[in-house]
Amino acid sequence: MNGFPILTLMLAVPLAAAVACLFAEARAARTIALLATLVDFVLGVLLWVNYDIGGAQWQFTERVELFAGFSYALGIDGIALMLIMLSVFLMPICIGASWNSIEKRVGEYMAAFLLMETLMIGVFAAQDLYLFYIFFEAGLIPMYLIIGIWGGSERIYASYKFFLYTLLGSVLMLIAMLWMANEAGTTDIPTLMAYDFDPKVQTWLWLAFFASFAVKMPMWPVHTWLPDAHVQAPTAGSVILAGVLLKMGGYGFIRFSLPMFPEASAQFAWLVFGLSMVAVVYTSLVALVQHDMKKLIAYSSVAHMAIVTIGLFAFNPQGLEGSMIVMLSHGLVSGALFLSVGVIYDRLHTREIDRYGGLSINMPYYALFFMLFTMASVGLPGTSGFVGEFLSLAGIYQVSSWVTAVCTTGIILGAAYRLYLYRRVAFGEQKNADAAAMPDLDWREWAMMAPIAAAVLWMGIYPESFLAPMRQDIAALDARVARAKPAGDAQIKAGKPKEAAAEAHTAHEGAH
Amino acid sequence: MDWSHSLRLIAPEELLSISGLVLLLVAAWAGDKASRTISVLCVAALVGAGVLVAPALCAGAMGPDTVAFSGQFRADAFASFAKLLIYGAAAASLMVAPAFFERVGAMRAEYPLLILFAALGGGIMVSATDLLTLYIGLELNSLASYVLAAFLRSDERSAEAGLKYFVLGALASGILLFGMSLTYGFTGTTAFAGISAALDGGLTMGATFGIVFVLAGLAFKIAAVPFHMWTPDVYEGSPTPVTTFFATAPKVAALALTMRVALDAFGGQDGAWRQIVVFAALASIVVGALGAIGQRNIKRLMAYSSINNVGFILIGLACATAEGASAMLVYLAIYVAMTLGGFVAILMLRDAEGQPVEAIADLAGLSRTRPMLAAGLAMVMFSLAGIPPLFGFWGKFVVFQAAVQAGLVPLAAIGIAASVIGAFYYLKIVKVMYFDEPADKVAGGSDWAHRFLLLATSLFISPLGYLLTKWLGSLADAAAAALFVAV
Numbered sequence A: 001m002n003g004f005p006i007l008t009l010m011l012a013v014p015l016a017a018a019v020a021c022l023f024a025e026a027r028a029a030r031t032i033a034l035l036a037t038l039v040d041f042v043l044g045v046l047l048w049v050n051y052d053i054g055g056a057q058w059q060f061t062e063r064v065e066l067f068a069g070f071s072y073a074l075g076i077d078g079i080a081l082m083l084i085m086l087s088v089f090l091m092p093i094c095i096g097a098s099w100n101s102i103e104k105r106v107g108e109y110m111a112a113f114l115l116m117e118t119l120m121i122g123v124f125a126a127q128d129l130y131l132f133y134i135f136f137e138a139g140l141i142p143m144y145l146i147i148g149i150w151g152g153s154e155r156i157y158a159s160y161k162f163f164l165y166t167l168l169g170s171v172l173m174l175i176a177m178l179w180m181a182n183e184a185g186t187t188d189i190p191t192l193m194a195y196d197f198d199p200k201v202q203t204w205l206w207l208a209f210f211a212s213f214a215v216k217m218p219m220w221p222v223h224t225w226l227p228d229a230h231v232q233a234p235t236a237g238s239v240i241l242a243g244v245l246l247k248m249g250g251y252g253f254i255r256f257s258l259p260m261f262p263e264a265s266a267q268f269a270w271l272v273f274g275l276s277m278v279a280v281v282y283t284s285l286v287a288l289v290q291h292d293m294k295k296l297i298a299y300s301s302v303a304h305m306a307i308v309t310i311g312l313f314a315f316n317p318q319g320l321e322g323s324m325i326v327m328l329s330h331g332l333v334s335g336a337l338f339l340s341v342g343v344i345y346d347r348l349h350t351r352e353i354d355r356y357g358g359l360s361i362n363m364p365y366y367a368l369f370f371m372l373f374t375m376a377s378v379g380l381p382g383t384s385g386f387v388g389e390f391l392s393l394a395g396i397y398q399v400s401s402w403v404t405a406v407c408t409t410g411i412i413l414g415a416a417y418r419l420y421l422y423r424r425v426a427f428g429e430q431k432n433a434d435a436a437a438m439p440d441l442d443w444r445e446w447a448m449m450a451p452i453a454a455a456v457l458w459m460g461i462y463p464e465s466f467l468a469p470m471r472q473d474i475a476a477l478d479a480r481v482a483r484a485k486p487a488g489d490a491q492i493k494a495g496k497p498k499e500a501a502a503e504a505h506t507a508h509e510g511a512h
Numbered sequence B: 001m002d003w004s005h006s007l008r009l010i011a012p013e014e015l016l017s018i019s020g021l022v023l024l025l026v027a028a029w030a031g032d033k034a035s036r037t038i039s040v041l042c043v044a045a046l047v048g049a050g051v052l053v054a055p056a057l058c059a060g061a062m063g064p065d066t067v068a069f070s071g072q073f074r075a076d077a078f079a080s081f082a083k084l085l086i087y088g089a090a091a092a093s094l095m096v097a098p099a100f101f102e103r104v105g106a107m108r109a110e111y112p113l114l115i116l117f118a119a120l121g122g123g124i125m126v127s128a129t130d131l132l133t134l135y136i137g138l139e140l141n142s143l144a145s146y147v148l149a150a151f152l153r154s155d156e157r158s159a160e161a162g163l164k165y166f167v168l169g170a171l172a173s174g175i176l177l178f179g180m181s182l183t184y185g186f187t188g189t190t191a192f193a194g195i196s197a198a199l200d201g202g203l204t205m206g207a208t209f210g211i212v213f214v215l216a217g218l219a220f221k222i223a224a225v226p227f228h229m230w231t232p233d234v235y236e237g238s239p240t241p242v243t244t245f246f247a248t249a250p251k252v253a254a255l256a257l258t259m260r261v262a263l264d265a266f267g268g269q270d271g272a273w274r275q276i277v278v279f280a281a282l283a284s285i286v287v288g289a290l291g292a293i294g295q296r297n298i299k300r301l302m303a304y305s306s307i308n309n310v311g312f313i314l315i316g317l318a319c320a321t322a323e324g325a326s327a328m329l330v331y332l333a334i335y336v337a338m339t340l341g342g343f344v345a346i347l348m349l350r351d352a353e354g355q356p357v358e359a360i361a362d363l364a365g366l367s368r369t370r371p372m373l374a375a376g377l378a379m380v381m382f383s384l385a386g387i388p389p390l391f392g393f394w395g396k397f398v399v400f401q402a403a404v405q406a407g408l409v410p411l412a413a414i415g416i417a418a419s420v421i422g423a424f425y426y427l428k429i430v431k432v433m434y435f436d437e438p439a440d441k442v443a444g445g446s447d448w449a450h451r452f453l454l455l456a457t458s459l460f461i462s463p464l465g466y467l468l469t470k471w472l473g474s475l476a477d478a479a480a481a482a483l484f485v486a487v
Helices: A006-023 A026-050 A078-097 A106-125 A129-138 A140-150 A155-184 A189-193 A199-216 A225-232 A235-260 A262-288 A293-312 A317-348 A364-378 A384-397 A401-426 A443-461 A464-484 A499-511 B003-009 B011-058 B077-103 B110-127 B131-149 B156-187 B192-200 B205-222 B230-237 B240-265 B267-293 B298-319 B322-347 B371-385 B392-405 B409-434 B448-461 B463-483
Strands: A059-064 A072-076
Touching (some): A006 A072, A072 A078, A072 A106, A078 A106, A078 A235, A078 A317, A078 A443, A106 A140, A129 A155, A129 B392, A140 A155, A140 A235, A155 A225, A199 A235, A235 A317, A235 A464, A262 A293, A317 A384, A317 A443, A364 A384, A364 A443, A384 A401, A384 A443, A443 A464, B011 B110, B011 B463, B077 B463, B110 B131, B110 B240, B131 B156, B156 B192, B156 B205, B192 B240, B240 B298, B240 B322, B240 B463, B267 B409, B298 B322, B298 B392, B298 B409, B322 B392, B371 B392, B392 B463, B448 B463
16 A cells, blocks of 8 residues: 555545535435445555554655645544544444435535545544644534534524634634744644744643634533534434544644643643543533433533543553543444434434333333443443543543542443433333334444444453554653653652561562 | 836736727717627726736736836736736626626616726726825726716615715825825825835824825725725615625725835834734724624625725735735735625525515525525635635635734734634524525526636635645735835
8 A cells, every 4th residue: 555645535535425415316415425435434444454553653644735835744643543443434324324314405414424524534634734724624614514404493503603612712723823833834743743842832822722622622611512512413413523523622632732732731731630620520410410312412422521631631651542542432432322312313303311211122222232332431341431431540540649539420420320311211111102112223223333332342342453553652642741741649659568578478479 | 217118017007098998989989789898898908908917927027127107107016916806806897797787777888997997097006106106096996986886876875875985985085195295295205115215214203194194095995994984885885796896806906005005115114004004904803793793785794794804914914024915915816706706696696576685684595596506605605704625714824824924923813813703794694595494585597607707716715726825825925025125
C-alpha cells in the first residue's frame, strides 16, 4: 500500500456517493449510501491491517500543495486510526438504522450522512492546522440540516442551539490557530506538536482551544446543547453525534491542547478536574430523574466524557490510554444504546420510559442486547466500558485521590440510573398493551446490533488489539508532556519493614 | 507630460466613455425597443474594458510607468483588480435586468447606460490619486446611482429610495468635500503623493479634521456604521437588479478608494485613522448582525448583511499592511460573488403572476418546491456566515490572518466572536427554506441568464473555490504591492 492515497480514497468515496444520492430517488439513495459506507469500512479495515505497529509515527501520509496558505496534508497515527475505524464502523449501521424510519427526502438525508462521514474522517486524518479546522467546522452544516429537517418536534430550537454553541466555541480557536501559524511559521500539525510556545502565551492559546473542545466534548457547564440535540435528532443522527462527533473534542485535547501547550495544560488541569467532577456527579443525578430515554442516555454521555477528560489531564500513560478506550467504548456503547431506543421508538413512536415495560417477555433478544449494552455502559468487567474506566481512574489516582474518589461515585450512580432504566423498560409487568404487542428484532436490527455487541465484547476481553496501535503514540505524548507533569498527592513513602519480615518477604519472592 | 502614454493608460475609461456616449445617441433615436440590444452592447463594452485592464494586473504593474496625467490617475495592478470586479459586477447587473424590468414593463434604454456610466465612475474612483479625480469619479458614480435607485418611476418605494439616496448622498459628498478642502488647506496639495509627503512632517489639528471628514464621507459610500442608515431603505426600495448593482460595484469602488486614500494619502499617519477604522469595523459587524435579526424582507436583510461584511473588510484596512490590503481584495472578490449569487437567487423568487417575492416568510419550504434554487440560496447564506468549507470562510480567514499578523489579536477575536451573531440570521433563512412547511408562494420558471449566474457563483463559492486560492492570492498580493509602492 506504499504511496497509494488510501486516505484520500476514503474521503472521496462517501463524497462521490453523497453527490450521487442528491440526484437519486429514495430506494437507490439507500442502496448507494449503504454500499459507499461498506466500501469505506473495507478500506478502513485495509488501513488497520496495513498499519505498521511500532513503525513510523505518521503513516499513510499525503501532502499536496493545493491551496494558498495551507496544504492538503493527510496522515494518521494510532490514535487517529482507531477513531477513523470507529467512524467507518458506525456509518453502515447508521444507514441501516435510517433504512425505514426516514421516509421524506431520503436522498438529501443520505447525502448529508455521507458528507458527515467524509468530514469526520477528514478531521481525524488532517495533518494541516487549517485543513483540520475546515473539516471540523464543516460538520456543522450537515448536522444542522439532519437535526432540523428530520428531527423531532423541538428540532428547530435544538438545531440552532447546536449550531451556534459549537460555532461560538470554534471561532476563537481559529484566531488561536492563526496566531500559532504566524508564530511558528508552519501549519503542519506534527511540527507544531513539537514546537515550544512561550508558557505565558500558552495560557491564552489553551483557553481558545478549550472553548472549542469543551463545547464539543461536551463538558459541564457548556453541555446543555447536547441533550437537546440528541433528543431531537433522528436515531442515526444521535448515533453519529454520540459516537463520533463528541470524540472530536477528546481528539482535539489529545492532538492539540496537550502536546502543543503542556505547561498551560498542567496549569489548567484543576479547572478540567473541577468541571469533570461536577459533571460526573451532577449529570448522573440529572439522568436519574429523566423520563425520556434519549435524554437519559445523553446525560450519561456527558458523565462518560468527564471520565475521558480527567484521564487525559492525568498526564500519564494509563490515563491517556484509558481515555482513548473510554472514547472508543462510549462511541460503540452509546451508539448502540441510541439504536436500542430507536428500535422501540420505531415501533411505538414515543421515548417516554413509562410507556414501555416488561419488554423482556415479548422481545427477549432485544432485551438481551439492551442488557449487554447497559452493562457495558455501567462498566461491567468483560465489556469495553470496564477497561476504559478502570485505566482512566487508575491514571487519575496517581495525581489525586480526591478526584478519583468523586469520579468513582459516577460508576455507582451510573449503575443506578442505567439499571433503573433497564428495569422500567425491560422488566416488570407489561402494563401497556401496545408495548406488549411489539415484535422482536427483525434481521435488519440483528445486523445492526450484533456487530456492535461483538466489538464491545472484543474490546472488553482483549483490549490489546485496540491499545497496541496507540501505545507508541501515547508514550510519545506522555514524554512530550512529562516536563509539566503535576506531582501526585499520594506521596507514598516506603516504610521500614522489620528486618526479619523483610528477609522472609524476599525469600518468599524468590520462591516464586 | 507624455500625452500618448497617459492616453494609453486610460484606454479602458476611453472605451467605456465613447461606447456610453454613442449608445446614448442610439438610445435617443431607437428608443426603448433597442434596450436589449443596448444591454448586450454595454456588456460587450464592459468585457472589452476588462480585457484592456487585465494585462496590468497579470503583470503586476506598479511604479512610475502607471501614472497618467502628472499624478492625477494611476492604472496599476491595484486599480486593475478593483476594476475587473466592478466591470464584472456591472455586467452581471445588466444580464439579470431585462427579465425583471420587462415583466413590470419598465425596461428602458437608459438602464444599461446608467450602469455603464456608474461603472466608469467606479473605475475612475479606484484609479484616482488626486482628490479632484477622486471627486469626479465619485460623483459620476453617485449621480448615475441616484437615478438608478429611482428607476421604477411609478413605484413609490423606488422613488423614495432614489430621493433618500440623493439627499443623504449629497450630504456625504458635502462632508467629503469639506474634509478635502481642509486637507488641501493644511497640506497645500490635492495629490495623494503630496499629501502623504506633507503629513510625514507631523499632523496638525486641521489636517486631523481633514482626515476625519474625508473618512466620514467615504464611510457613507461604503455604508459603514455609523453612516449606514440609508442602506436598508435604498436596498429595499430600489428595483432588485439595481440593488444587485449597489451591493457590488459601487461598494468595491468605494472600498478600493478608501484603501487608496487611507494607505496612500494618509498612509504615513495610520495611527491617526486606525482607531476610526477599528471602531467602524466592529460597529459595522455588530450593528449589521443585530439589525438583520428582526428583518422580514430579504432585501433589507441583505442590506444589513452588506453592512456586516463591510465591517470584516475594514478589519483588513485597520492592519495598514500589504497583507491586510491583499486580504481585503480577496474578501472583496469573494463578497462580490456571494452577493451576486444571493441577489440573483432573490430575483428568481417570483410568485405565479411573476411578481417578485421578497418576504422571508414566503420562502417557507422552498427546498421542496424549488430544490436547486433553495440549495443555491442556502449556499450563499452559509458562505456569507463564513462557515467552512464554503468559500466565504476564506475571505474571513485571510482578513483575520492579516489582523493577527499585524498584532491586532483582540480586534480579530472580538470581530470573529461577533460573526457568530451574524450566523444566526443567515441560519434563519436556511431554516425557513428547509425546515418549515411549504408556503407554495414561489412559482417555477427562470430566465437562463439568472440560472447561469446562480450556477457560476455557486460553483465559485463552493469548496471548489479553494482551488483558486493560490491564483486569487497571488493576484491580490500583486495588487496590494502596487498600492504600497511610492511613486
